[in-house]
Amino acid sequence: MKLQIADLELSYDTRSILKGLGFSIEPGELVALIGPNGSGKTTLLRSLSGLHKPSNGNIYLDSQNIQAMQPAEVAVCLAALEQEIHASTEITVREAVSLGRLPHQKRWSSNSLRDQEIVEQAMQETNVSQFADRSVNALSSGERQRVWLAMALAQEPQILLLDEPTSHLDIKYQIETMEILKRLANNGLTVVVSLHDLNLAAHYSNKVALLANRKLLAFGSPVEVLTESLIGQAYGINVDLIYTNTGDYIFVPKLNGPGLSDAA
Amino acid sequence: MRRAGLSVFFISLIALIASIACGIAIGPVLIPIDETFKILFGSFFSLTGVDPTHALIIDQVRLPRVLLAALVGFALATCGAVMQGLFRNPLADPYLLGIASGATAGAALVIILQWDTIALALPVGSFLGGLLAVAMVYQLSRGRFGRLDNLTLILAGVALAALFSAVSSFLLYVANNDETRRIVFWVLGGLGGAQWSHVKSLFFIVLIGFTVMLAFAREINALILGEEMATHLGVQPESVKKILMLTATLITAGAVAFAGTIGFIGLIIPHAVRWIVGPNNRILIPVSGLCGATLLIACDTAARTVVQPAEIPVGIITALIGAPFFLLLLKRHRHLSAAHWSERT
Numbered sequence: 347m348k349l350q351i352a353d354l355e356l357s358y359d360t361r362s363i364l365k366g367l368g369f370s371i372e373p374g375e376l377v378a379l380i381g382p383n384g385s386g387k388t389t390l391l392r393s394l395s396g397l398h399k400p401s402n403g404n405i406y407l408d409s410q411n412i413q414a415m416q417p418a419e420v421a422v423c424l425a426a427l428e429q430e431i432h433a434s435t436e437i438t439v440r441e442a443v444s445l446g447r448l449p450h451q452k453r454w455s456s457n458s459l460r461d462q463e464i465v466e467q468a469m470q471e472t473n474v475s476q477f478a479d480r481s482v483n484a485l486s487s488g489e490r491q492r493v494w495l496a497m498a499l500a501q502e503p504q505i506l507l508l509d510e511p512t513s514h515l516d517i518k519y520q521i522e523t524m525e526i527l528k529r530l531a532n533n534g535l536t537v538v539v540s541l542h543d544l545n546l547a548a549h550y551s552n553k554v555a556l557l558a559n560r561k562l563l564a565f566g567s568p569v570e571v572l573t574e575s576l577i578g579q580a581y582g583i584n585v586d587l588i589y590t591n592t593g594d595y596i597f598v599p600k601l602n603g604p605g606l607s608d609a610a
Numbered sequence: 611m612r613r614a615g616l617s618v619f620f621i622s623l624i625a626l627i628a629s630i631a632c633g634i635a636i637g638p639v640l641i642p643i644d645e646t647f648k649i650l651f652g653s654f655f656s657l658t659g660v661d662p663t664h665a666l667i668i669d670q671v672r673l674p675r676v677l678l679a680a681l682v683g684f685a686l687a688t689c690g691a692v693m694q695g696l697f698r699n700p701l702a703d704p705y706l707l708g709i710a711s712g713a714t715a716g717a718a719l720v721i722i723l724q725w726d727t728i729a730l731a732l733p734v735g736s737f738l739g740g741l742l743a744v745a746m747v748y749q750l751s752r753g754r755f756g757r758l759d760n761l762t763l764i765l766a767g768v769a770l771a772a773l774f775s776a777v778s779s780f781l782l783y784v785a786n787n788d789e790t791r792r793i794v795f796w797v798l799g800g801l802g803g804a805q806w807s808h809v810k811s812l813f814f815i816v817l818i819g820f821t822v823m824l825a826f827a828r829e830i831n832a833l834i835l836g837e838e839m840a841t842h843l844g845v846q847p848e849s850v851k852k853i854l855m856l857t858a859t860l861i862t863a864g865a866v867a868f869a870g871t872i873g874f875i876g877l878i879i880p881h882a883v884r885w886i887v888g889p890n891n892r893i894l895i896p897v898s899g900l901c902g903a904t905l906l907i908a909c910d911t912a913a914r915t916v917v918q919p920a921e922i923p924v925g926i927i928t929a930l931i932g933a934p935f936f937l938l939l940l941k942r943h944r945h946l947s948a949a950h951w952s953e954r955t
Contacts, residue, residue, distance in 0.1 A: 395842060397838060397841055416844075416846075417842075417844050417845065418844035419844075420844070421842060421843055422844070427839075427842070428836075428838055428839060431835055432835070433834050434699075434833075434834050434835075435700075435834055435889045436888070437888075437889050438888070441888070441889065441890065442835075445831060445832055445834075445843060446843070448828055448843045448844060448845070449843060453828070454825070456892070
């Protein structure tokens with residue numbers, strides 16, 4: 347499913363957050379949303395899922411304007427995960443993932459065999475089947491993140507929006523999460539994910555959207571957007587790009603004070 | 611479905627039927643169980659060996675009273691389950707949110723104005739009182755972006771409950787003897803005034819309310835993850851809350867109109883049931899209802915038998931059981947509640 351925004355303006359009350367946003371995301375693309383704290387990444391994701399009403403402009407899922415859709419209509423084709431999700435009561439992993447089937451179920455119907463299959467499959471996909479009967483609250487944050495991802499997959503979405511899914515994870519879980527997202531995108535899912543880690547964005551995304559100074563500073567392939575000058579401009583720091591012998595490149599901020607070799 | 615919800619459902623159903631039978635048989639006049647069944651299902655048995663006085667006691671006194679207790683217990687427990695789910699708060703129940711106090715004040719006002727000779731004036735009065743309370747609580751606790759703030763909600767509920775209790779106390783103060791007696795009945799709570807007409811009215815109120823609650827059980831399930839996540843799952847939290855708060859007010863007011871204020875059932879039953887069947891509201895709500903009905907029948911049977919021939923208001927017994935349980939709950943949830951309440955809703 348194609349996700350398109352045109353001349354979007356987002357604000358809280360009268361305070362403008364982002365202005366003049368426009369881009370188009372094709373099916374199967376993994377788009378990294380980057381930008382400094384407070385640049386509006388979360389607000390943009392909230393509006394893309396229909397939660398935050400734009401003060402101007404439109405958001406289209408294929409040809410449908412999201413503002414004309416009910417939450418129930420959006421939920422059958424688009425899944426979104428907040429940055430932090432809390433279960434207010436003890437709930438098992440399988441019960442949590444099953445909640446993802448809700449948009450597809452009729453009011454009085456219960457979990458059908460097909461629903462159960464999809465739930466089991468989603469748990470396998472994100473590697474949480476082994477704790478299916480454990481309480482979500484008892485898991486580590488990395489494991490829990492994968493449970494919410496499984497729930498989103500159980501929605502059978504065509505578009506997946508994630509707000510900083512790697513922010514509380516150690517480096518292994520960060521890579522694992524991004525590998526799962528990459529695999530899903532390769533299978534045709536449109537993924538938009540906000541990230542703080544420029545190196546994850548550089549390695550895994552097809553396109554990067556860089557937000558800064560209340561606008562979309564750049565949108566394009568990682569090579570076009572993740573440049574020393576654009577990143578320096580967006581974050582107000584100096585960075586070096588270092589090319590690795592595997593063909594990747596990584597960002598290294600230029601820090602003040604002595605480095606490790608000096609200290610040694 | 612955790613721990614085979616259906617089997618728990620049937621066990622609770624059997625427990626309810628057993629408690630109804632015991633509640634009918636036990637009293638100042640003990641009626642043997644076999645005779646009780648003969649009287650209840652008279653057309654299926656021969657009526658030989660049945661004392662006509664016993665038949666009269668069962669038909670006119672015990673059966674309506676036990677059935678009313680069942681309906682009131684069912685109403686309060688299902689309301690509690692729904693409110694706890696709706697507000698993601700283990701302490702939410704029809705009393706804490708001021709509904710019952712509002713309903714009591716409404717009933718007291720109807721008595722003082724001597725409107726209670728008009729048919730249905732009492733239930734309508736208590737419904738309007740409860741609705742007023744809940745509307746005020748709702749308005750007071752709407753925070754940023756028009757969302758309900760759950761901590762404010764509970765605090766506003768407590769404050770308004772106090773306000774409406776003060777109104778009831780004032781009405782009690784200005785009432786004459788006969789009115790005082792009837793208002794005290796509401797304040798203390800009791801099932802002594804049970805009549806068949808009450809049973810019938812409350813049955814329909816509970817039936818409608820229960821159907822609505824069950825219809826929205828899956829939305830309440832989604833709310834476990836918070837209102838924004840529920841929206842991502844296709845739920846509209848604000849309208850779900852409005853519909854369910856109105857429904858809960860309706861059946862709480864119905865229960866209060868016929869039995870006065872009976873506390874703690876709506877708080878403790880859903881909790882205990884959640885420990886056993888898990889958080890799925892499709893199972894939690896009906897099982898809570900059945901267990902609430904069973905518990906209130908048991909409490910009422912105790913209330914009218916322990917100090918024979920006098921009768922203790924049943925609200926005292928539910929409070930005696932409920933308050934220690936509530937404290938236990940506070941202790942258990944102390945570490946959890948801080949996390950819930952500091953959370954942005």
